[in-house]
Amino acid sequence: MGDPGSPALFCLHGFAANAQVWRPLAESLAGRMCVYAVDLPGCGESPAQEDLSLEALIEALLAVAPPSALWVGWSLGGMLALQAAQQAGPARVRSVVSVAASLKFVASPDWPHGVPPAVFEGFVAGTDDAPALLRRFAALELMGDPALRRHLKWLQQEAQQPQPTTGTLRQELAWLAALDLRATAPGLEQPVLHLLSGQDAVLPVACAAALRRCCPSQRVEVLPQACHASPLTEPAALAQAIATLARPRAAALQASVARAFSRAATVYEERALLQRRLAQRLLARLPTAAESVDAVLDLGCGTGYCLPALQQAYPAARVTGLDLAPGMLAQARLQHGERYEWVCAAAEQMPLPDASVDLVFSSLAIQWCESFPAVLAEVHRVLRPGGRFIVNTLAEGTLQEIAAAWAHVDDREHVHRFPPEAQMRAEVSATQWQMEWSECFDEVDAHPDVRRLVDSIKGVGAHHMRQARAGLGGRRALQAWMQALEAYRTPAGLPARYRVLALGLRKKPQAA
Structure with a gap:
């Protein structure tokens, strides 16, 4: 989507979603950037790939991404974009915008800024009933959104269809549990913007202060009224932040x-x-x-x-x-x-x-x-x-x-x-x-x-x-x-x- 001569934007969705979640952002950018959005394995139109390692997943994403693109990732996608930036370097990944994402998803004694382990284990156990887990997680992502009913219906009918299987959900949760970017993200050569949500019911907003301490050379901004699903609820604000990072003139x-x-x-x-x-x-x-x-x-x-x-x-x-x-x-x-x-x-x-x-x-x-x-x-x-x-x-x-x-x-x-x-x-x-x-x-x-x-x-x-x-x-x-x-x-x-x-x-x- 967009003028092929415009800067390239490579978008990665979050847990239990698909590439359709980026449609509001593409509409907000209105041709200013060329938007590429992909489905992770087992999501949307992408076939499942059982037991795919994180390293193999990153290589597969790099193989289909436009060269020297700006990578934008939401939640799990944000962590994958940061991992790709470290793995491939600035020649392949020009810059990164992580949206409602952390350096470590599951909280631990030395990183209390993630999802509590008991809550995460509840997600894992919930994969036995995938439709129920999807309904529960979608409501959590949109908690605090004034237009919750409308956005929830769109998310369930567009960005979760066809519904991922139990195996795909477990694989994505395994990736979330394994990703720990605290040692690598601060040293990235590329410009990085961490865009968090002030009303996030999934990721504690206190993560913003932790990111500023951990990555002092990177931008950290908070959308005060946004929920976790900000690509869906705040596409204009997200488009503005991306456009600013994409312009070296700034x-x-x-x-x-x-x-x-x-x-x-x-x-x-x-x-x-x-x-x-x-x-x-x-x-x-x-x-x-x-x-x-x-x-x-x-x-x-x-x-x-x-x-x-x-x-x-x-x-x-x-x-x-x-x-x-x-x-x-x-x-x-x-x-x-x-x-x-x-x-x-x-x-x-x-x-x-x-x-x-x-x-x-x-x-x-x-x-x-x-x-x-x-x-x-x-x-x-x-x-x-x-x-x-x-x-x-x-x-x-x-x-x-x-x-x-x-x-x-x-x-x-x-x-x-x-x-x-x-x-x-x-x-x-x-x-x-x-x-x-x-x-x-x-x-x-x-x-x-x-x-x-x-x-x-x-x-x-x-x-x-x-x-x-x-x-x-x-x-x-x-x-x-x-x-x-x-x-x-x-x-x-x-x-x-x-x-x-x-x-x-x-x-x-x-x-x-």
Whole structure:
């Protein structure tokens, strides 16, 4: 399914299912990727193969997988994908997304994050009555799903037909019992995303924290409202996560932003005057219930300008500064020492436990992230129920005079394209947030000449502008742009306009 020229996605289903479970995901990807889904032996249209070893199974899967594909595996399939990545290397398995999967399925004293042994033995004993076990397991996979009846009917009629035999079910359970990836998964060379479910009744969601400790270089994300059968119930969220991992541009963008802000770190404080004003305006909107705030995160903290104010607002709280740019954090440490905690990471991939923060504050940082919904999901993950996200970001209309002046010169994009305010509001409304307040406004800085205007932008690492290249009329183009920009001069000077969207969001408290 999909354009043969698109990236290849190789999908492996979970216990007691078949390849049909990936149909909603293929529809969500809508041709952006070429989706290949296979039936494991004895499932769907694949004939049973008695006593097939794990090694032989992996070799058989590698033999039919597209070369250099992104492997996506659900539950048992996720563990098989991780095993294949270790066995074949990055030349054959480009990257892995494990969905509702663990490094070890059955819990043990040194790995309490799996299915309890007594429950697992109940599955094994239940294979004597395969239809009853399938009904029981399907209900367990969908427990917590608001559309349980509809999805349960589809799962039983599509993704469990024809029903696997007792022998096939026992073989799959034997594979689940034998797989232990704790020693091999952390050393994988490929990019790996572990996507877990917040309402999983099969795999404890505490597994997410264990995966972060065990595999610190790999991404671990939680879909807060998803059940175990997330490929069926959350195909859009899964498609978004896969598309992000499939695009190497995301990693390149993060590296570029980190370098730009690191280079600007030593002069940031003296040039970031507008950033300071907007940060102060946002700090004035902090919630006042200090007694309920134990952990505060400044997301995109830069040189740490806002951390003392956050500590003053919440004296008893642990305050952490997180930034993507190592240079910014080095400058922050020089100024503030070790009185705060420091984390170097991307906003979309924070190495923080689930539900570990009471307040996330972020001023003019997340506009440099590739995906606003991904940031919303990650902040939602790390916040405790009832926690708040106080944030401002840039919207469409930022630097509009600069863009308009370039439009008189050529039809290339010279100014970073920010999302429309309405789009960001819609993305918030589509998630599990409560919006407590919001405002959108223009903040305009005026500069006496072009050089100071450009320095004000680039001096803080914010590379809004992509200038004309030297040669081929590049100098003439710059001169034409400068002349066109003069038409927008005001008595105060040449404008640098920033359209700011500020939001006060709250993670919904848990139901009593």
